[in-house]
Amino acid sequence: MLKFKNKFLFFIVPIIIGIQSCQLLKSISKSDNNINVSTQPTKQEYLDTNYNNEIDTLTVNKEELTELKPDESILPNDDNNNSTINIDTTGIIEEFLNDSSLFSRTYRDISHFKNRNYSSGYYIAEDSRTAKGSGVLAQLDSLVNEKFYKKYYFESDPAKLNIYNYSSNEIPEFTDSVYNMRIERLNLFTPFNLTYNEHVKSFIKTYAVKRRKLTSLMLGLKEIYFPLFEEVLDKYNMPLELKYLPVVESALNPTAGSRAGAKGLWQFMYNTGKVYGLQSNSLVDDRFDPYKSTEAAAKHLKDLYEIYGTWDLALAAYNSGPGNVNRAIRAAGGVKDYWAIWPFLPKETRGYVPAFIAVNYIFNYASEHNIYPMDPGILYNDIDSVSVHDVLSFDQISEFLNIDMDDLRFLNPAYKQGIIPATSDRTYILRLPREKIGQFLENETSIYNFKSSKGIEKEKLLAQIKKAKERTIHIVKSGENLGLIARKYRTTVGRIKRLNRMRSSRIYPGQKLIVYVGQRDNTNLTISKKSKSKGKFKYHTIKQGDTLWDLSQKYNASISQIRKWNGIRNSHRLKPGEKLIVGKKG
Structure with a gap:
């Protein structure tokens, strides 16, 4: 204030x-x-x-x-x-x-307008290391392979936008004093501390020179997403400049994913998304939903701002997590300033705020760099939604309403397999071009019963939904082995290994395993249901140096029996803390 x-x-x-x-x-x-x-x-x-x-x-x-x-x-x-x-x-x-x-x-003597460090004779070398290997570049490149963009995004006539009369292939370059002055202008009207330095310069070069065609693409995509972002940010009384954050996070690609497992426009991790109401399963992932994820992101950012008191630190915490930011603050002597803690942040986060500043700059000065938006083919106000009350596939919608499949996927990225698992008790939202809404509402029942050319009928869809519901993800805990996990889900070790393409039975804490809840194959297990129901097992918690031979001698059981009880078929390296069945009680 x-x-x-x-x-x-x-x-x-x-x-x-x-x-x-x-x-x-x-x-x-x-x-x-x-x-x-x-x-x-x-x-x-x-x-x-x-x-x-x-x-x-x-x-x-x-x-x-x-x-x-x-x-x-x-x-x-x-x-x-x-x-x-x-x-x-x-x-x-x-x-x-x-x-x-x-x-x-x-008024250049006033501190806000004075180019303190970047006079016309001064040159600042960009820190290309900041951008090199950054997730920002990977997300930009992810746009190249999107079918929807390839079909609908074409460069619009820049004649009206080219107020500087650049030639078509001209790439303007400016001195550091110009970059600094422009960012100072933007800084006058934002609660963020927009600063120009070598790290910011590196990302400006990325967007304005090295990836300028993808920048044109994003300038077109903003016509679809920025009205949504601004509406939600205004609802929560948050700075509208936060609309630039998904440009850094996902390059405005609604199906973007990171190596760490973050998904969607706002790049939510699974657990963080769950905290803010984003549900994920085999058919639907709310992290890909632009509307739900934007609501969740606004709430998350607001919470982070209340913790740190500055938007710069809130952005850093959004990217790397509060734990990393807290450690960096302690390492910097308790100073709550982004640039003070910058050296102590993870490498990816060190480039995060500079990239955010660069996006602020390039989206406000695109024409000065001879960069113009590419027509997105559809605008925010041309999209509308309907409620779906019964199970429905994209094939049925596409053929009945004559909508291109890529269009449906682009407008509804949350449905990962092209199936909307709606029921009378739980409805889902379907987004369509506005001109198709009336046709859907008039023929809703017929669409539900429509048999597409691929033969996907309601019975098959229900079977797929049932199968997807049986599938779940198990996160391995310390001390667990495949045998214990198989018994928990009434399945077999072999099936778990096949589903996860595992060559050995070795697992580690935090590992995610695909498992299906089903009827266990008792032929592969020695312990009977009767003895299991009574819980008459002997367990041994592995200590450092334990071997199967040691356990067989201690509990008077053969090595082969211990292997069968615990689903160990090959040589097995015992891990401290792991629990193994070593016999029956009494």
Whole structure:
């Protein structure tokens, strides 16, 4: 709040002074509207005084100045140094205030406008290591393989947007003073601390030069997603600049996934998504749903902001988790400042906020870099939704409503297998092009009963849903082995190994295993149901150095029996803390 007040004062005080000066000059001009100027500078002198050594704008294959040109209508005429100027003070002040670049140069001694570190003769080398290997680059590249984008995204005519008359293949380059000044402008109107440095420069180069075609793609995608983001952020009274976060997280790819297992536009991990109400199973993953995940992300970010008190640290915690941020704060001596804790953050998070700043910059100055949005083929307001009350497949919807399958997948990325497992008790949302909504509502019952060319009928869909419900994910805990897990889910060790393509029986804590709950094959187990129901087992907790031979001698059981009881078929390395059945009680 204090930062905003300071910015407001810096901006409003010159306006008040200007208005008072305007009134004074007007009162003087009433007696003499024509003012003779005997020492008037020439236009060239004016340019030298106000623009030289201030901002140099260079472009590839272009030498002339293309940024922050003076308004010649307010420049003195250099044809005659003793010429008479008719001064309209109100017009001058209006031009002055409207031209933010002239305003910033005039008040360059004010800290917010002064290029403290990046004068025209100063060059800052980008830190390419920050971007190299970053997940940001992987998400950008993920857009290349999206079928929907390949079909519908084409470059629009930039004639109306190309206000700088760049050639089609021209890649503009700017000095550090220009980058710094532009980011300072953006910083005036945001609660984030937008800073320009070598790390930010590296990501600006990524978006503006190295991946500029993908930047065009994202500029088009924002027409689909930004209205949604802004609506939700406004609902929770959060900074609208957070809409740029999914650009960093997923490159606005709704089906994006990371190596760590994060999914969707906002890249939710499984457990974090579950905390905020995002459900995941074999058929539906809410993390891919743009609407549900945006709601969850807003709540999560709001919680993080309440913990740390600054949006920069909230972003860092969103990326790496509060634990990593807390450790970095302790390592920095308790200072709650992103750039102070920057050296102590994980490598990926060190590039996270710089990438966020770079996205803020490039989305506001895309045309200055000769980058223009690509037509997304559909806009946010062209999408509507209906409730589905019965099981339905994308094949049925696509054929009955004559909608391309890729379009359906793009609009409904949460349905991983193209099946909507709706029932009368639990409905699901289907998103369609607005012009198809009426057709769906008029033929809803017929669509449910429609048999597609692939022969997917309701009975088959129900069978797939039942199979998916039987499937679950087991996270291995310390001390568990495949034998214990198989008994828990009434299945066999062999089946678990086949489902997970395992060559051996070795597992480790935290490992995720696909298992199906079903009737256990008792022929592979020695222990009877009767003895199991009574719980008459002897267990041994493995200690360091234990072997199957030691256990067989201690509990008077053969090695082969211990292997059968615990589903161990090959040589097995015992892990400390693991529990094995070693016999029956009594």
